[in-house]
Every structure is written in C-alpha cells, then in structure tokens.
Amino acid sequence: MQRRDFLKKASVGAAAGAAATIAAPAIAQSGPVVKWRLTSSFPKSLDTIYGGADVLANRLRAMTGGKFDIRVFPGGEIVPGLQALDAVQQGTVEVCHTCSYYYVGKDKTFGFGTSVPFGMNARQMNAWIYYGGGQKLLDEFYANYNVVSFAGGNTGTQMGGWFRKEIKGLDDVKGLKIRIAGLGGNVFAALGAVPQQIAGGDIYPALEKGTIDAAEWVGPYDDEKLGFFKVAKNYYYPGWWEPGPVIHFFVNKKEWDKLPKEYQEAFQAAAYEANVTMLAEYDHKNPAALSKLLQAGVKLQAYPKDVMEAAYKAAQELYADEAGKNPAFKKIYTEYEKYRKTQNAWFSVAEARMDSFLQSHK
Numbered sequence: 001m002q003r004r005d006f007l008k009k010a011s012v013g014a015a016a017g018a019a020a021t022i023a024a025p026a027i028a029q030s031g032p033v034v035k036w037r038l039t040s041s042f043p044k045s046l047d048t049i050y051g052g053a054d055v056l057a058n059r060l061r062a063m064t065g066g067k068f069d070i071r072v073f074p075g076g077e078i079v080p081g082l083q084a085l086d087a088v089q090q091g092t093v094e095v096c097h098t099c100s101y102y103y104v105g106k107d108k109t110f111g112f113g114t115s116v117p118f119g120m121n122a123r124q125m126n127a128w129i130y131y132g133g134g135q136k137l138l139d140e141f142y143a144n145y146n147v148v149s150f151a152g153g154n155t156g157t158q159m160g161g162w163f164r165k166e167i168k169g170l171d172d173v174k175g176l177k178i179r180i181a182g183l184g185g186n187v188f189a190a191l192g193a194v195p196q197q198i199a200g201g202d203i204y205p206a207l208e209k210g211t212i213d214a215a216e217w218v219g220p221y222d223d224e225k226l227g228f229f230k231v232a233k234n235y236y237y238p239g240w241w242e243p244g245p246v247i248h249f250f251v252n253k254k255e256w257d258k259l260p261k262e263y264q265e266a267f268q269a270a271a272y273e274a275n276v277t278m279l280a281e282y283d284h285k286n287p288a289a290l291s292k293l294l295q296a297g298v299k300l301q302a303y304p305k306d307v308m309e310a311a312y313k314a315a316q317e318l319y320a321d322e323a324g325k326n327p328a329f330k331k332i333y334t335e336y337e338k339y340r341k342t343q344n345a346w347f348s349v350a351e352a353r354m355d356s357f358l359q360s361h362k
Contacts, residue, residue: 081199101182153247153278158239161216162232184241220289
C-alpha cells in the first residue's frame with residue numbers, strides 16, 4: 001500500500017514537473033542573460049509616453065523568464081532627454097525611447113521617422129512603416145548613425161500648443177517665442193516666429209517665467225499633467241506639424257547583432273505592443289482630460305485659416321528646398337509623399353465621410 005502511494009505521488013510529481021517544463025518558454029530555458037539600459041527622452045511623470053518603454057521592458061522579461069532584462073531610465077538620469085539617440089549611437093546605453101524628429105539639427109531627414117508638417121496620421125504612418133516600405137527606408141538612413149529602429153508608440157494627432165495671447169492671424173505669429181520640436185520649428189521660423197526645442201520636463205518653467213510665449217507638447221492628458229493651463233489659457237488645435245508622431249526605440253547596431261535570433265524576435269513583438277497600446281491609451285485618456293481643462297477655464301482655439309495656409313505653403317517650400325540639396329531627404333520624401341497621397345485618397349472616402357457625419361451629430 002505504501003509502495004502504491006509512493007508511486008502515485010511520484011507520478012503526479014513527475015507529471016507536474018513535465019508540465020512546468022512544457023509551459024516554460026523554450027527561450028527562457030536556453031537563452032542567455034542579457035542586461036541592457038534604456039534611456040528615455042521623457043520624464044517618468046508622463047506615464048503614457050514614458051510608459052511605452054516600460055511596456056517593452058516588462059513584456060521582454062515575461063517572454064524570456066527574466067533573462068532579457070532592460071532597465072528603463074527617465075530623461076536626465078543618464079543623459080539629457082534630447083541626447084538619447086547620441087547615447088545609443090556612442091554605446092553609452094544599448095537602447096533609447098525617443099522621437100526621431102528631435103534630431104533634425106543633425107539632418108532634416110530625421111523628421112520622417114516621427115512626423116512632418118501636414119504629413120500622415122498615426123494609422124497611415126503604421127501602414128507606411130510596416131507595409132509601405134517605410135521601415136526599410138528609415139533603417140537605411142539610421143544605419144549612418146549606428147542604430148536600428150522600431151516603432152514604439154504614437155500619440156495620434158497632437159494639439160497645437162498653449163499661448164499666452166490669442167493668435168488672430170499671421171501678424172501675431174511674428175516674433176513669437178515658441179517651444180516646438182521637429183520640422184514644425186522650421187515652418188514657424190518661416191512665418192516669423194522664434195522656435196526653441198526644450199525637453200518635456202523643462203517646458204513649464206520656461207513658459208511660467210516668460211522665457212517663451214507659447215509651447216506645444218502632446219495633447220490634453222499630458223498637457224494637463226504638465227500644468228500648462230496655469231500659465232497660458234489659449235489652447236490651439238490642430239498640431240499640423242505632427243498629425244501622427246511615432247516614438248521610436250533605437251538600438252545600438254552592434255548590440256542588436258549580438259542578440260540571439262529569439263531575443264530579436266521577442267524585442268520586435270514587444271515593440272509592436274508598445275506602439276499599439278500607447279495610441280489606444282492616449283485615445284482613452286485625452287477626452288476626459290480635455291473636459292477637465294475646459295472646466296478649468298481653458299479657451300479652445302482653432303488656428304486661423306491664414307496661419308494654416310501660410311504654414312502649409314512654407315512646409316512645401318521647405319521640402320522642395322531640402323530635397324534639392326539633401327539626397328537622403330529626397331529619397332525618403334519622394335516615397336513618403338507618394339504614399340501619403342495614396343493614403344489620403346483612400347481616407348477621404350469612407351473614413352472622412354463617416355467621421356464628419358458622426359461629428360455633426362454630437
């Protein structure tokens with residue numbers, strides 16, 4: 001009897017052990033321990049945009065049984081937020097989470113990785129990157145900087161910024177000191193403004209002290225957190241310079257090549273998740289945040305038509321000029337613009353009609 005009980009318990013234990021072995025991912029059984037550091041361009045307080053890096057790191061740990069461990073650092077802890085790409089390029093860290101267009105000072109071609117004025121929206125950017133040849137074009141360019149790229153988030157079309165004074169027309173833009181990122185700054189400069197690029201965590205003090213007259217960041221959820229409404233009541237829309245801004249993971253090329261194939265696949269899957277969930281989270285959070293801002297006395301303002309038209313014209317002139325002297329820019333812009341026109345032709349049919357109908361029945 002005792003022998004039978006022993007055998008029964010032994011067989012149950014063996015089955016449980018076998019089940020555990022089967023349940024554990026093969027990648028977790030045989031993969032090496034890899035420890036990376038990720039520097040973000042964003043402060044930890046901005047939980048949605050910063051959180052994209054946490055999504056990546058947490059999912060990788062889960063998929064590899066903790067063996068592929070990425071530690072996430074907020075902007076400023078290892079390097080300033082606007083130097084995240086440089087840190088990866090130089091090998092200070094293995095990976096960063098940042099916006100490509102922060103680096104247009106190096107080459108205006110960096111703008112295409114995030115967003116360009118009057119460019120594609122979030123869904124169109126995903127289509128271009130994943131299926132329209134965008135990933136290949138971007139990585140050919142990024143290879144010059146010793147990095148590989150992965151879309152890792154999107155905010156959706158952003159708001160057009162916070163202004164101390166109303167913008168009633170083009171004359172009110174001239175001389176305006178505005179915090180703005182990417183090629184939108186070049187367009188504002190063409191309109192007579194004075195653009196300044198400031199990291200997210202440093203914008204509020206600059207706006208509060210009057211160092212700048214206006215500032216754009218993301219949208220209602222983040223903007224409320226940063227408190228811009230306390231020092232500037234005029235909230236403009238749309239953010240025509242970033243209709244679908246992508247946030248990227250940039251990985252040092254040498255470190256990427258060292259990873260086992262299984263870890264590379266896991267990284268790409270985790271980046272997909274970060275990309276999709278960030279946009280969904282912003283779409284979930286922004287309506288309630290905008291309602292709170294309006295209740296706090298914020299004045300919601302549309303950009304005047306003459307400002308929009310002048311900005312559009314200046315953007316087209318910028319693209320033509322840069323394409324004429326920058327082969328890398330011209331190569332991506334030619335394909336990007338062709339794809340954008342095809343996408344807009346499609347979106348103008350079912351999407352636009354459906355949206356305009358529903359929005360007319362508030």
